[in-house]
Amino acid sequence: MPTDPDAPVIVAARRTPIGTAGRSLAGYTAADLAAAVLADLTAGARPGSPTCEVVLGNCMGPGGDVARVAALQAGLPVTLPALTVDRQCASGLAAVVLGAAVLRGEEGTVLAGGVESASTAPWRSWAPQGDGPATRYERAPFAPAHIGDPDMGPAAELIAAERGITRAQQDEYAARSHARAMATQRAGGFVGEIVPLGGVDVDERPRDGLSVARLARLRPAFDPEGAVTAGNSCGINDGAAVVTMVDAATHHRRGGRGLRVLATATAGVDPNRPGLGIVPAATLALDRARLRLDEVDVVEFNEAFAGQVLACCADLRLDPERVCPQGGALALGHPWGASGAVLVVRLFSQLARGRRGRYGLAAIAAGGGQGVAMVVEACG
Template structure:
């Protein structure tokens, strides 16, 4: 892929479900992120010819009220009525898929696309199957990922994946502890300050826990199988957040992240977490770079066992990934998580100058994965 440049990237704090954003809707969270990136674009002198009015808004979301949350959020951010918007549901990969789509739109001639993702687990509506034979409606927590009997819960599937790849409980707990330690340190150093948009009284990520070590994590019982290794401690949280980026043609000449390659793939639904592997391979192939060329990795840490299996399969040293902590510590706001990864790449490669090539990747329920390769420029 050539010609698409990410020039602004912002996110809200990541809230723990039921806490700071307990009454903030998905649309309102997204409006905050969209408004911030549009303001960033408007402040760039180099963007005068493009302006700050997007040609399109693309937003990923999984559990919102339906309809078109992207349109509601765009209007809530104060964008003109003439700006169209559409929503994407690729489950946990929705936010990153929206950015992939946004980059493709810029390739085809759009001058400014705002793309990202949002999730509000706190305000997600209750879902009901219709009553049958005079019975009561049946509440369900999620839509099917795949047809029965292939519709496994993500945690159970991650437990099976970890076992198949020989990922021990000790290794998972150590990785989770490190994620929290890195996130706590990053917050203390102000690493997230330039990317985070406060919403109401919430100004920082709520989930990271200082001092959470292997000793504490080892006490948690398996969640899904009596002899399993996936626990609440080495799994991500349930969270609320939004993230967005602004994408323009590379010819604009602004500092940012050039999109080199992107891919979304399908894998067996019973092992959705492994979707990261072929997605990364396909995105790297389009970009024309190899794993060893990547300076900054941001992978979504849905489950320690799942993501460690992906690192092993790709030949990536886990110490090189999520240097400021990942979703195990920061949280996993489903539809927003993929977009959060890109915001993290933007901060590290553009704002901090920590390298040139970045890679973001995330797996999704139903057996899918999405990956994005970028390069800092100029």
């Protein structure tokens, strides 16, 4: 079976609770959120392996290298470099991929993940043109306009319509995500991965008893005749997630449970259908790991939109019931720059801590038509 003895190993994984924008975590900047998780991971770190890099994904923060600010705020040494990565919604997983690449070439520890504070994201404006006023914008372009640069919601509506994915199917998937997340929350399944912050120690978004019938009452969000609603879409959220990775030799010397990074992949798709980026990225990562999808024990896809996930499952010939077995972003929330790292934290909780199998797959799509995926193996 596939095992790479030289692969880096994730030995710890933590995240903040995920808050709804403007609510429980609204008083924390992106640096505040990331610093809390970095401080927690380094406080519990085992001695003997020098930390050589901090890599964090972020989409909408103030700039200025949020990873560096967070690392210093967490009390990490001024000699420790830090890098902020922007691959839009895939930024957090891209940061973990980069961290793993660092450890292919040197011995040590890397802290990698992502962070987003939608609540404190700065307003952005284009400079005035001539005598006109400055123009505020919600996001930068994902792709050139002549190729197509849709917002994620209308793009998800397009995918669902093209694939014939019904409103009922989308609502059913969303209701299942909330039910699974609530069951996991009640059973204490998230406790081991959450760093409490300001008295907040649970995810804010999951709703108990969110049935298909309740979801069916919601109006379409992007197209009056469409099927994508606020109920079968992710929220706008705040949160951070970070993992600790060590090189293979360090893990062999120390021992202990972890996730070996078997393979990673990044792929591009049509920017008009960005949510499908999961498909080629997951396929390539599995090929590189020499695994079939039916050999994977835990599948974590970022649930930006129910219809988008269902379309990806159809393309991959994957039963949607297998995706996010403890609930995904439809229930937990989607803190953009952190979400890819949240997937890895979830794999760690289920495979390394919970011993729910051997192999895991995390995959996420991004605006502009990209996807990032990672295959891991429980070890130790």
